[in-house]
Every structure is written in C-alpha cells, then in structure tokens.
Amino acid sequence: MRKPLAIALVAAVPLVAACTENTRGDDSGSGDARTVSVTSTDDACDLSAVDAPSGTLRFKVTNDGSQVTEFYLLGEDGLRIVGEVENIGPQLSRELVVNAPAGSYVTACKPGMKGDGIRADFTVSKSDEEPAVSADDQQLVGQALKNYQAYVQDQSDQLVAKTQQFVELYESGRDDEARALYPEARVHWERIETVAESFGDLDPMMDAREADLEEGQEWTGWHRIEKDLWPPATGYTPLTDQERATYAEDLMKNTETLDKRVQRLTYTVDQIANGSRGLLEEVATGKVTGEEEIWSHTDLWDFQANVDGARVAYEGVQPIVEQKDPELATTLTARFAALQKLLDAQRTDTGFVYYDDLSQDQVQQLSNAVNALSEPLANLTAAVLS
Known part of the structure; x- marks a missing residue:
C-alpha cells in the first residue's frame, strides 16, 4: 500500500x-x-x-x-x-x-x-x-466516464467474489489452495487501487504492509494473512484457528464495505487521467521494488494489475488526447506496449515468476520501462483538460 x-x-x-x-x-x-x-x-x-x-x-x-x-x-x-x-x-x-x-x-x-x-x-x-471541459469534448468525455465507471464496478464485484473464496479456503486450513488464489484475488484490488485508496479509513485496514505500520496500529488485511500463509522460517508463531477466522472475517467485511461505496461513485475525466498516473506511481514505489508482497513474492501479479488499471484509464481518455496532443498519445501507447512486453516475458502457466527469482538486470529493465512511461503519463491530465 x-x-x-x-x-x-x-x-x-x-x-x-x-x-x-x-x-x-x-x-x-x-x-x-x-x-x-x-x-x-x-x-x-x-x-x-x-x-x-x-x-x-x-x-x-x-x-x-x-x-x-x-x-x-x-x-x-x-x-x-x-x-x-x-x-x-x-x-x-x-x-x-x-x-x-x-x-x-x-x-x-x-x-x-x-x-x-x-x-x-x-x-x-x-x-x-x-x-x-470543452463542450466539443462532451461526447467523448461521456463515453469515457461511462466505460470507466462500469470497469471499476466490475472489478469491485470480482474482488468481492474472489475474496469470499479466498477467506473460505484460509479459514478451513486449505493453505495450498489459498496461496494459489491469493495473487489472483488481489489482482482486482490492484486494478482499482487508486479508487480504493481514496477511502482513507478502509485502505490501512485492508492493505497495510508490516513495514508501514504506525506505533500501536493493529495489523489487519491482506498482508497480515499473507505472512501467515508464507511464514518466515524462524521467529514466527502461526495464527490460531480463531485468529484466522477473525482476520478473514474482517477482510471480507471491509471488502463488502468498499464495494458498497464504489457502487455510489461517479467520476470526472480528470480523475480518470490522474488515476492512470497514480497506478503507475504504485508500481514505481512498491511493486518494482519487491516491497509489496514481501512474504509471497507475488509482486508481478500486482505489477501487471496496476498496469492494467493504468492502461484502461488511459485508453478511456485516449480519443480526447489524440485530438488535443497526438504526439503524447503516440508516446503513451508505445510505452505501455514496451512495458507490457517485459511483463509478458515473465509469464508462466500459473501466472508469473516469483519476484525473488528475477535477476537484477530484469528488475532494472522493468524499472526503466516504468520510468519511461511515468514521464509522459504525468502530462496526461493537462492534455485532457487543455
């Protein structure tokens, strides 16, 4: 987070x-x-x-x-x-x-x-x-808003369904199945992470990393369960069945609250553009460093999901950008494709390689591609509103 x-x-x-x-x-x-x-x-x-x-x-x-x-x-x-x-x-x-x-x-x-x-x-x-926003752009803007709202609601619906499956597996002690579903469920969170993070009360309860905890803050959410499923070799006491149930039920309750709030949201075209940039910042500050999934090392699932969300948001306003700044549109399209090519090279039959299996050179290539995309993406909102 x-x-x-x-x-x-x-x-x-x-x-x-x-x-x-x-x-x-x-x-x-x-x-x-x-x-x-x-x-x-x-x-x-x-x-x-x-x-x-x-x-x-x-x-x-x-x-x-x-x-x-x-x-x-x-x-x-x-x-x-x-x-x-x-x-x-x-x-x-x-x-x-x-x-x-x-x-x-x-x-x-x-x-x-x-x-x-x-x-x-x-x-x-x-x-x-x-x-x-200029009246000349209203048709394009209206379609962008409609499409993005539908996308966010769909991802939230899928997050609820996958989280329900995940917590049931975790509570029942079916840890191998829970570990397999963990990154797949989190994909739907990561695709709409900037939306989820707009709720300042829910985000710390659902997605706080251990390293980011404040003094006295109770650790709950995805990463608390992640550590229990991928425990360190020494110095860790597994959660009891009752503790598992408590954390699982808390995650499910907060996920359902998030979904109810998401269904009431509407957006403006600038918010969509800024959401795209914000998701790339998520990649740069957490995923590409390997700090997000410190126990499971499933960072590339998160990485891909953030890129998915950023690309969908960009593509929603792309027709507007193509009219106002065609050079920026061409650059962004090319750099999204270049980053995606690097991610595709790390795919496996079950998803992606684990982050700790990447070489330093591979991590650097991903980092360079993220930076190359982030630079022009910072200009997206200004282009949409120019």
Missing part, C-alpha cells in the same frame, strides 16, 4: 490534481492568490496562505526537514484525498496542482510519510474560475 493521488468521491464539478518531479530549491510564489507556498519541516507545515479563490490552485511544497515528506490536500472530513505529492526528499521541492471548487479542505504535511501528519484547515472561496 502506498498513497497515490486518489479518485475522489462524487463531485458536481471536475477536481484535478497533478504534480511535478522533484527539483532543487523553490520559488516562493508569484503573488497569485491561487499559488500557495508550503514549507515542510520535521515538526511544522507552514503555508503562505490558508485560503484561496476557487480554480486552479498551485501548492509549491519545499522540504526543509531531515526526513522524506508528503503533502496532502484533503476533503473537509480529513479522509478523502483530493490531491497529494509524496516522496519529497530533504531540500527538494514538488508542486501539487489542483483544480478545486469552493469548499472547506484540510492540508497536511507528513514528515517521515507516517501518521496523520501536521494538519490545518484550508478554505477555497467561490470565484469566476471554475473547472470545465
């Missing part, structure tokens, strides 16, 4: 977020009321303003602390992720660009990338600059 830009809950107008790469230094803003400078340190999160007019907001985030940090713009409830930038190293800067309607928000810096962060209220007042 990482925390990429999440697709927000139902909104009446588009809500856009995009970010730039790490750079050294930071200019502190141009005097524009929609440009906010953010200075993150180990114990503070200082903003140059706590309010702004609606429209395209630009948060210029500089890390003056000693730890890697993140910056979030959250909904009024403090849970819904409107936009984020993560992995901001010390003395580096990144930008978060958000097209935000009027309303109440919460900002947060997260030194060390853990905990609730250093939070403050932020207000966006109504102005004449509101998010909009």
Whole structure:
C-alpha cells in the first residue's frame, strides 16, 4: 500500500490534481492568490496562505526537514484525498496542482510519510474560475466516464467474489489452495487501487504492509494473512484457528464495505487521467521494488494489475488526447506496449515468476520501462483538460 493521488468521491464539478518531479530549491510564489507556498519541516507545515479563490490552485511544497515528506490536500472530513505529492526528499521541492471548487479542505504535511501528519484547515472561496471541459469534448468525455465507471464496478464485484473464496479456503486450513488464489484475488484490488485508496479509513485496514505500520496500529488485511500463509522460517508463531477466522472475517467485511461505496461513485475525466498516473506511481514505489508482497513474492501479479488499471484509464481518455496532443498519445501507447512486453516475458502457466527469482538486470529493465512511461503519463491530465 502506498498513497497515490486518489479518485475522489462524487463531485458536481471536475477536481484535478497533478504534480511535478522533484527539483532543487523553490520559488516562493508569484503573488497569485491561487499559488500557495508550503514549507515542510520535521515538526511544522507552514503555508503562505490558508485560503484561496476557487480554480486552479498551485501548492509549491519545499522540504526543509531531515526526513522524506508528503503533502496532502484533503476533503473537509480529513479522509478523502483530493490531491497529494509524496516522496519529497530533504531540500527538494514538488508542486501539487489542483483544480478545486469552493469548499472547506484540510492540508497536511507528513514528515517521515507516517501518521496523520501536521494538519490545518484550508478554505477555497467561490470565484469566476471554475473547472470545465470543452463542450466539443462532451461526447467523448461521456463515453469515457461511462466505460470507466462500469470497469471499476466490475472489478469491485470480482474482488468481492474472489475474496469470499479466498477467506473460505484460509479459514478451513486449505493453505495450498489459498496461496494459489491469493495473487489472483488481489489482482482486482490492484486494478482499482487508486479508487480504493481514496477511502482513507478502509485502505490501512485492508492493505497495510508490516513495514508501514504506525506505533500501536493493529495489523489487519491482506498482508497480515499473507505472512501467515508464507511464514518466515524462524521467529514466527502461526495464527490460531480463531485468529484466522477473525482476520478473514474482517477482510471480507471491509471488502463488502468498499464495494458498497464504489457502487455510489461517479467520476470526472480528470480523475480518470490522474488515476492512470497514480497506478503507475504504485508500481514505481512498491511493486518494482519487491516491497509489496514481501512474504509471497507475488509482486508481478500486482505489477501487471496496476498496469492494467493504468492502461484502461488511459485508453478511456485516449480519443480526447489524440485530438488535443497526438504526439503524447503516440508516446503513451508505445510505452505501455514496451512495458507490457517485459511483463509478458515473465509469464508462466500459473501466472508469473516469483519476484525473488528475477535477476537484477530484469528488475532494472522493468524499472526503466516504468520510468519511461511515468514521464509522459504525468502530462496526461493537462492534455485532457487543455
């Protein structure tokens, strides 16, 4: 579990977020009321303003602390992720660009990338600059939204069904069958991971990795069960039957809650574009490093599923991009294909090779292909809304 830009809950107008790469230094803003400078340190999160007019907001985030940090713009409830930038190293800067309607928000810096962060209220007042999509694109946009909503709902339905099968196998002690189904069930989570992660309460309970646990946080969800199915050789006490039942039932309950919430979601075209980029960030920060499935080493199933989701989201808006930026569309299509070719080379009759069986050269090739795709994909939202 990482925390990429999440697709927000139902909104009446588009809500856009995009970010730039790490750079050294930071200019502190141009005097524009929609440009906010953010200075993150180990114990503070200082903003140059706590309010702004609606429209395209630009948060210029500089890390003056000693730890890697993140910056979030959250909904009024403090849970819904409107936009984020993560992995901001010390003395580096990144930008978060958000097209935000009027309303109440919460900002947060997260030194060390853990905990609730250093939070403050932020207000966006109504102005004449509101998010909009050209009327000429409405037919293409309408089809993209319809298709993506159907895709997410279908993947959520399949996640419920496969999770039910998985927990029944796990509770009954049929571990070989549970191990075989584990990566297949998680495929449906990974394909819509940016949507699932938009629910800030559910994601930590369902997909937290042991290495990312906060002090005192109870470990539940997929990876807690993963460790029990693929236990370390020493120093591990297997779960009892009652503990297995508790964790299995908790995972199933949260999966059903997720499905109910997903069925109520609608999307905007910019959210689809940002979801594509967010899924590639998931690959770059967890899957390509082998950190996601540390016990089972089934990372390539997750890797493929994130790529599937990113590609489906891109293809949904591809006709719009082909009209507005045909060169970008050509580049993205080619780079998706190049990454897929590398993944296909690691397929087996039962799925993929285990991640710890890859050579260092193979891992590097995958990493290079992810980076090559991520660079132009960062421009997708801007192209869709241009």
